[in-house]
Amino acid sequence: MAENSNEMISQVGKNIQEKAALVWSVADDLVGAFKPHEYGLVVLPMAVIKRFHDCLLPTQEKVLETYAKVKELAVKDGFLKKASGYQFYNTSKFTFKTLVADPENIEDNFKAYLNGFSDNVQDILARMDFQAQINRMVEGGLLYQVISDFNSDKADFSPENVAAVDMGYIFENLVQRFSESYNEEAGAHFTSRDIIYLMCDLLVAGDKNAFEEDGISKTVYDMTMGTSQMLTCMEERLKALDADADINVFGQEFNPFTFGIAKADMLIRGGDPDNMQFGDTLSDDKFTGYEFDYIISNPPFGIPWKREEKEVTAEHKKGANGRFAPGLPSKSDGQMLFMLNGVAKLKDTGRMAIIQNGSSLFTGDAGSGQSEIRRYLIENDWLDAIVQLPNDSFYNTGIATYVWIVTKDKPEERAGKVQLIDASQCYTSRRKNIGNKRVDITGACRDLIVKLYGDYTDGTFKDTDENGNDITVKSKVLDAVTLGYNKITVESPQLDENGDKVLKKNKPVADAKKRDTENVPLDEDIDAYFEREVLPYNPDAWIDKKKTKVGYEIPFTRTFYEYKQIEPADVIAKRIEAHEKSLMAKLHELFGEEA
Structure with a gap:
């Protein structure tokens, strides 16, 4: 399965992009009548229509024969779906081949073809507002050329030629191009x-x-x-x-x-x-x-x-x-x-x-x-x-x-418990970037991550990817309670001009300017923490327990932080001294002894 999925992943950068690029090249015919950010308004619906067309082509005659028998019935969808072999159908006699064979009537024929689709397809095209784009293509004299482009052998979207999953990725690639041209968040x-x-x-x-x-x-x-x-x-x-x-x-x-x-x-x-x-x-x-x-x-x-x-x-x-x-x-x-x-x-x-x-x-x-x-x-x-x-x-x-x-x-x-897995170093670099995507999680990477998830243990685990490069995954299983904390409010007394505590009903008045907070781990006693961490430095402080709040955060970076020993100062000093001597020598060589 891993090997097969790796092949599919690589296709995203090869066959799928090539097929999508071919479809997108139709945009060359739209220059002038459409602005660049509008090309997708034509290309995307046409790609969807052509996919439907190529799926239905083998059963077209059967659908037409069935339609001739049931068109007067109030309930005919079931018969036509059965005849087409899909959850949709088209009762039009036209195909892309016959459409391009009659350029004089291309607008009427194409609209008749679209009207032949079942209601669920009509809904898709309506949401894409495709009728408005047809009118614009007609006004610009582009409709025939666009349909001809999608009728080429290279634009064959039949299920035998393009699998369902791959067709989905072709669609995604087209949407990405459209989004980029429209200045949208493509990803x-x-x-x-x-x-x-x-x-x-x-x-x-x-x-x-x-x-x-x-x-x-x-x-x-x-x-x-x-x-x-x-x-x-x-x-x-x-x-x-x-x-x-x-x-x-x-x-x-x-x-x-x-x-x-x-x-x-x-x-x-x-x-x-x-x-x-x-x-x-x-x-x-x-x-x-x-x-x-x-x-x-x-x-x-x-x-x-x-x-x-x-x-x-x-x-x-x-x-x-x-x-x-x-x-x-x-x-x-x-x-x-x-x-x-x-x-x-x-x-x-x-x-x-x-x-x-x-x-x-x-x-x-x-x-x-x-x-x-x-x-x-x-x-x-x-x-x-x-x-x-x-x-x-x-x-x-x-x-x-x-x-x-x-x-x-x-x-x-x-x-x-909660398991944290750092797979940031578990990847294979792509030979060709796709936008900001520079790495893939290949089968070997995925297997290591999933294995570690299943093993449910702490540690750093290494392996190699399909190209022999090192991959690393780290895991840490934490008690869930350690992710929580009590945020306590620490108050200090307000002092008068003589340095005495200001009292109200025999209790010290809190000085808002000196108010502080502390995050106490949820699995630790608040009073014990206060006595250890606060009172030695502020003996008059107290906790306003009405203000205590429970919080949770997930310290991912801190969990996997590894301390690196800093070089001794004398080693750093010697390196700086050597660098200075090298720099001075280069200056003398460049400017002479006077430098």
Whole structure:
């Protein structure tokens, strides 16, 4: 499986990019009539239409024959879907080949062809506002040329020529190009296959319930599905374990283009297109009341949630009946809201792998929304592990990113503990970068990370990748209680002009200017800590226990910090002296003895 997945990963940089580049070259014909950032408005829907076309071509005659028999019936969808072999169909007599054979009538014929699609395809094209782009192509005299470009042999998107998973990645590559040309956050839509496979394997490896019965029957959900490739890869992984596995995938997306591609992909793969829902997950949850076996997601981070503030705040006020009861994060970053949404939708035996950036580990003081969300996960003993990915793993960012593994059904041996895995040095450098993506988590890398997760032990573990290069992973299993602390407020007395304590009702009045706080580890007695760490330096101080707050943070960097011995001062001095002598010698050589 690892070798096969490595081949698939490498295709992202080869065949898939080449195919996407070929499709994108259609944009050359759009110059003038469309601005560069508008090219995707044509290219993406046309790629979707051509994929549908090539899937349906072998059964076109059968569909037309069936349509002639059932077109007067009120209920005909079932007959036509059966005839096409897919969850969609087209009752038009036209193909791309016959369209280009009649250039004089290209507009009427193409519109007739599109009108022949089933309603679920019509919905996709409507969300992409494709009719408006057809009109613009007609006005610019470009429609015939664009259809001709997609009719070329090189643009063959038939299932025999392009597998479903690969087609999904071609779509993603096209969306990425469109996003870049539009100055959008391109990586908002993408998680590369190597990272998805790692997330899938971590989910399955830790699932003690995966093989309880004769066959696998699982539901999978992605709350920010993009073009749905996480769902596709998760299904692929589970099918590899059990070819007869019953996998049902569900996803929500609020970008109309990526949603259209996700729904198209679902239609082509024979799944239920109603499981793909359009809308903003935070403000317009389409899966209220649903619970899932697996959740896999890469929500946007660093994105404000001001747009959804009204709905999110109302949901928070529902308390335990809502998705956001524990707390609300800073309005500048909504990624932890997606974390809570996922937790709310996990079955009691469910598992979630969700990507977050470093801020989710530590931002927010005790009592803040972020800290309360961490507290919620840890005190319920749902946080199982966090894996730091290598930098430069994503197309649009080089920052540190982390996969959180959350489960409501921890094995007994993992109860009350959290495993931190530093896989930042476990990667293979790419020969050719894709945006900011400079590294891959290949099969050897993934196997080492997953093995370490399963072994559940402390230490530094080394291996070699497929090219013989060293890879390293570090693991530390922590007691969950060590991630928490009591933030205490230390007060000092206010003094009058004579240096005496100011009293009120025989009690010292606190001096707000001298107020201080201390973070006391949750597993340590507060009074003992105070007597040891504070009173020796401030004998008149006291704790205002009404202000004590519990906080949680995950000290990832500190956990794996390794102290490096500093060179002795005399060694450093000798090196500086030698450098100075070398510099003076070069100056004398350059300017002569007078230098």
